[in-house]
Amino acid sequence: MSKKNRQVDFAAELQKDHERWAYVYEYGTSDPFWEDGCNLNLIRNHIINDRRRIEESYAPRDYPAIYFKEVPPKVDQMYMARADEIxxxxxxSLARYKADFNYRYILRHQHDFSQATKKKLCVDAVIGYATGLEHYIQTDSLVDMRRHENPETYLKSFEDCARKMQETPVEEVQISLFSFSNDELNYDNSNEDMDEEFGGMTMM
Structure with missing residues (x-):
C-alpha cells in the first residue's frame, strides 16, 4: 500500500531511466557540446532520484521490481560511446569537405572580398567547419567530431556560401591573385618574340 496518493508512476519513470542509461552507454547521444559520460551521470542521478521518490511513496513491501535493479555506476565524464566509429x-567527412567543389571555390576566392563583406557572407565561419574538424581530429575531440558524422548540413553551407559569393555585386569584390587557380596563372610564355622590353623588364 502506498504512503500517499501517487499521481506519477515512479516505477515507470525508473524503468525508462534505466533503459535510457543503457542506450546512451552503448550508442551515445547527439548532444553537440557534452560528452556521453556527462549525460550518463545525469541519467544516473535521475535513477537515484526515482528510487528516492519510490521510497517516499511506497511501503517497502510494495516496492516495484524495478526498484531492486542495481544503480548504474558512475562513469568517466569524458566517456564517449562509439569512439572508433566517430x-x-x-x-x-573531412575528406568530403576538402574535395567539395564549393568548398574549394570558397578557399580560392576568399581573398576577393573585404573583411566586412566576408563577415556578411560568413566566409570565415564556413571555412571553419572544415578547418575546425581537422583540428578536432588532430586533438581527438570526440564530442566535436560527432557533430560531423552527417556532413550534409555542412556541405549545404558550402554550397550556399559559394552561391552568395558568386552573387555578390562586382563593386564589393576586390581582385586577388589568390582567386586564380594554377591553370589561370599559367600564361603562355612560348612566343617570346612578341615581348616588349622596357628598361630590362619584360612586358607581357
Whole structure:
C-alpha cells in the first residue's frame, strides 16, 4: 500500500531511466557540446532520484521490481560511446569537405572580398567547419567530431556560401591573385618574340 496518493508512476519513470542509461552507454547521444559520460551521470542521478521518490511513496513491501535493479555506476565524464566509429566518420567527412567543389571555390576566392563583406557572407565561419574538424581530429575531440558524422548540413553551407559569393555585386569584390587557380596563372610564355622590353623588364 502506498504512503500517499501517487499521481506519477515512479516505477515507470525508473524503468525508462534505466533503459535510457543503457542506450546512451552503448550508442551515445547527439548532444553537440557534452560528452556521453556527462549525460550518463545525469541519467544516473535521475535513477537515484526515482528510487528516492519510490521510497517516499511506497511501503517497502510494495516496492516495484524495478526498484531492486542495481544503480548504474558512475562513469568517466569524458566517456564517449562509439569512439572508433566517430573517428572514422570524421575522417570521411573531412575528406568530403576538402574535395567539395564549393568548398574549394570558397578557399580560392576568399581573398576577393573585404573583411566586412566576408563577415556578411560568413566566409570565415564556413571555412571553419572544415578547418575546425581537422583540428578536432588532430586533438581527438570526440564530442566535436560527432557533430560531423552527417556532413550534409555542412556541405549545404558550402554550397550556399559559394552561391552568395558568386552573387555578390562586382563593386564589393576586390581582385586577388589568390582567386586564380594554377591553370589561370599559367600564361603562355612560348612566343617570346612578341615581348616588349622596357628598361630590362619584360612586358607581357
Amino acid at each position: 573517428r572514422k566518420a570524421a575522417k570521411e
